[in-house]
Amino acid sequence: MNLNVSSFSLLSLTLLLLFSPTVTADNITHAFEKYSNFSTMSDLFTKTKLTTLISKYQTITLLAVNNNNISSITNKSAIELKNILMTHVILDYYDELKLKGMKEKSIMLTTLYQTTGLGEEMNGFLNCTKSKGRVYFGSGVKGSPLNAEYVTTLYHNPFNLSIIQITMPIVAPGLSLAVLPPPPPPVPLAPAPAPSTMNAAMAPSPSPMSGATPPAPAPAPGPGKEDNASDSNVPKLTPETETPEVDSPAPTPSADNEKIEAADKAGKTSSACKTRFSFEVVVLLMVFLLALLGFKLELDHVV
Incomplete structure (x- = not known):
């Protein structure tokens, strides 16, 4: 009896594997045809012949970027572009229901690039992190930014093929130069109000003890037309030479000093007498x- 049950279970599993749907190139192409805004990425998968490679797997999740945000990788070389696109192919099934049911944590996802044997320092893996109800994707390399955010699920055939939209392409270190999100537009600053004459007059002048450099004196007003006319008749003055310093004369003795000196002389004279x-x-x-x-x-x- 046990043998018959075991045989039936094995036969059921074999039939399930034989008749289970597989990912095909046609499935991927038809899934992208419904969304014209993703035509660039569909063409890139076809040109790099990744649709044929993907068809060897039964469970695939594609990370798709729309035409407006994928231009940052379209100018890469053929090899770089193929490696970058392979990191957007996850060898597992994820859709909106599965991503929303994730706990607030980070998980590592295996990509098609990892199967090439060329992966280094986890650049064949993706970091999927859920934080505050939002899901972010980035390279599995330590320190890589999580710039690509989950937007929506475009297509899903449960446990077979899923195509989900992210905000920007992911470029792992070692595959090409990193792609950074565009900076936000600068916020215009309001012009500072010009200081009034009263405020300028009331502003304290810098103290000489503070070490601040005093402001340069305002330039003297230029000569008028009459002054310009007489410039040619006025000889130019040569700069004065510095005069040597002269010792200042000794101070004139005061009346008290004269009396003291006279008394000293008189005392000396009387003593001699x-x-x-x-x-x-x-x-x-x-x-x-x-x-x-x-x-x-x-x-x-x-x-």
């Missing part, structure tokens, strides 16, 4: 004593 008078008195006294001594000796001699 006193010294001289004392010396003369001593000399006269000695002469008197000698004379007295001589007189006494003479008196003794007479006696």
